[in-house]
Every structure is written in structure tokens, then in C-alpha cells.
Amino acid sequence: MSRIVELVRGDLKAAVDEKTKSGAQRYFKEAITVYGVNTATVAKIAKERWKQVKGLEKKQIFALCEELFASGVMEEAFVASDWLPNIAAHFERSDLETFKRWILGYIDNWAKCDSFCNHTVGDFMMRFPDCVCALKEWAKSGNRWLRRASAVSLIVPAKRGMFLGEAFEICDLLLLDGDDLVQKGYGWLLKAETEKHPGEVLAYVLKNKSVMPRTALRYAIEKLPVEQREQAMKKD
Numbered sequence: 001m002s003r004i005v006e007l008v009r010g011d012l013k014a015a016v017d018e019k020t021k022s023g024a025q026r027y028f029k030e031a032i033t034v035y036g037v038n039t040a041t042v043a044k045i046a047k048e049r050w051k052q053v054k055g056l057e058k059k060q061i062f063a064l065c066e067e068l069f070a071s072g073v074m075e076e077a078f079v080a081s082d083w084l085p086n087i088a089a090h091f092e093r094s095d096l097e098t099f100k101r102w103i104l105g106y107i108d109n110w111a112k113c114d115s116f117c118n119h120t121v122g123d124f125m126m127r128f129p130d131c132v133c134a135l136k137e138w139a140k141s142g143n144r145w146l147r148r149a150s151a152v153s154l155i156v157p158a159k160r161g162m163f164l165g166e167a168f169e170i171c172d173l174l175l176l177d178g179d180d181l182v183q184k185g186y187g188w189l190l191k192a193e194t195e196k197h198p199g200e201v202l203a204y205v206l207k208n209k210s211v212m213p214r215t216a217l218r219y220a221i222e223k224l225p226v227e228q229r230e231q232a233m234k235k236d
Contacts, residue, residue: 004052005067011045012037012075024074030109034074042075046082053083058090062098069106077106081115088123096124096131100138100146107145110181114152121153125163132166139173147174148185155189161196168204175208180215187219194223205232 012035021036037045053061065080099121107113125132138150150170154163167189174186194201205212205220209232212220221232 002064002067004049004064007052008045008049008068008076008079011049012042012073012079015041015045017041027111028109032074032109033072037075039078042078043082046079049079050083050086054086058087061087066102066106069102072106072108074109074111077112078115081112081120084116084120085123088120088127091124091127093128093131096121096128096134099124100134103146103149104143107149110148110184113145113148113185117149117153118155121149122156125153126157126160129162132163135166135170136173139170144179144182147177147179147182150174151182151186151189155192158189158192159195164193164197164200167193171204175212175216177213180213183213183216184219187216190216190220191222194220198224198228202228202232210236 016036017038018036020038021034024034024036025032053064056064061083065084068076068080071077099116102116103113107116125135132154135150135153138146141147141150151167151174154167154170157163158167171186171190174182177183177186190201190205201220202224205217209217217232221229224232
């Protein structure tokens with residue numbers, strides 16, 4: 001165990017809140033492993049320990065993050081996910097394979113998926129927009145987290161008006177997915193796209209509402225005006 005990871009674990013153990021610990025499982029269908037530290041405190045710990053990490057080489061930072069992910073503990077994954085966007089300017093195209101490997105190997109619930117993909121993979125895609133085609137392959141995976149990742153990795157770029165066409169292509173691939181967590185993931189992506197492209201998202205939803213799972217549909221239209229939401233929810 002590296003010294004920095006040992007210190008992070010000590011910080012987390014010292015910050016355990018029994019109420020947070022006892023209530024954490026209710027948000028997940030899968031069994032989770034947690035210390036029981038609220039997310040704001042985890043973020044503070046990550047920020048403080050980053051001071052000791054930021055001077056390291058990218059390879060060393062990746063190794064620390066992998067050690068944290070590999071533990072299986074939720075808060076440790078969150079620390080890694082907080083650190084990685086800090087070095088987004090140093091990402092290389094080859095790093096996407098590492099990110100994919102981490103998702104397949106270490107991501108086992110929606111919170112780990114979202115905390116990692118929203119910013120780390122999202123920042124990667126903004127840095128290398130030509131790599132977005134890889135997400136379309138992820139959307140075809142038999143791994144539910146890689147499929148969810150294909151959508152939620154574009155949420156931050158979507159809020160900036162990016163990747164609308166690619167988002168629709170990914171949603172097409174996920175449209176009939178039977179996994180509710182994948183449905184929520186692509187519904188969330190559509191919702192994010194409404195911030196800059198509400199008309200296009202409404203048109204997409206209206207075109208597909210007869211087959212789109214209601215879970216995805218409700219997420220997608222959440223930020224549209226009331227009359228448009230009613231139009232989308234109305235059964236033909």
C-alpha cells in the first residue's frame with residue numbers, strides 16, 4: 001500500500017458518520033462497501049490530499065487511483081474520481097483504454113460510474129472529441145456499467161452544447177435497453193442536452209416516445225416546459 005493511499009484511508013476512517021453509513025445501502029440494489037463518509041467530506045479529503053499528489057507524474061497518479069478503485073470501497077473510488085480531472089490536460093488518447101479497463105474491472109454501481117465518467121471520461125472526450133466514437137462501442141457492451149458510461153460520459157460536454165448528434169446516436173443504441181440504470185443514464189444525457197438544444201431533444205423524444213421506456217422518458221423531459229412534458233408523456 002502506498003503511503004498516500006494509507007493516509008487517505010486514515011482520513012476516511014476518521015470521518016465516518018454512522019448515520020451516513022447506516023443509510024447508504026438504500027440507494028443501491030447491489031451490495032456496496034462504504035466507510036460511511038458524506039460526499040462533501042470525501043471531497044474535502046480528496047482536495048487536501050491532492051496537495052501531496054499533484055507533483056507526481058501522471059503514471060504515478062494513475063497507479064494511486066487504480067489502488068483506490070481496486071479496494072472496492074465507495075469513498076476511495078470517489079477520491080480517485082476527484083483527483084483525475086485535475087490532470088485532464090495531460091490525458092493522452094491511449095488513456096481511454098485504461099479508463100475502459102477500470103470501468104470493467106472496478107465499477108460496480110451507478111455512483112462509482114457517474115463520479116468517474118462525468119468528469120474524467122467527459123473531460124477526456126472534450127480534449128479528444130474524435131474519440132467519441134468509442135462510446136458508441138461501449139453502448140453495445142454486455143457490461144451494464146460500460147453501457148451507462150457511454151451516456152453519462154457525455155453529460156458535462158452536453159451541458160456545454162457539445163456532441164448532440166453523437167448523443168442521439170448513443171441514445172438510439174440504448175433506446176430499448178432493459179436495464180433501468182442504463183435507461184436512467186441515457187435519459188439523463190438527453191436532459192443535459194436540453195440545456196442547449198431543447199427543441200432537438202423534444203423532437204427526438206416525440207419521435208421515440210412510443211418505444212422509449214418511461215423511466216428514460218421521464219428523465220429526458222425533466223427540464224422541458226410543462227406543456228412540452230405533457231405532450232411527451234401523452235400516450236398516442
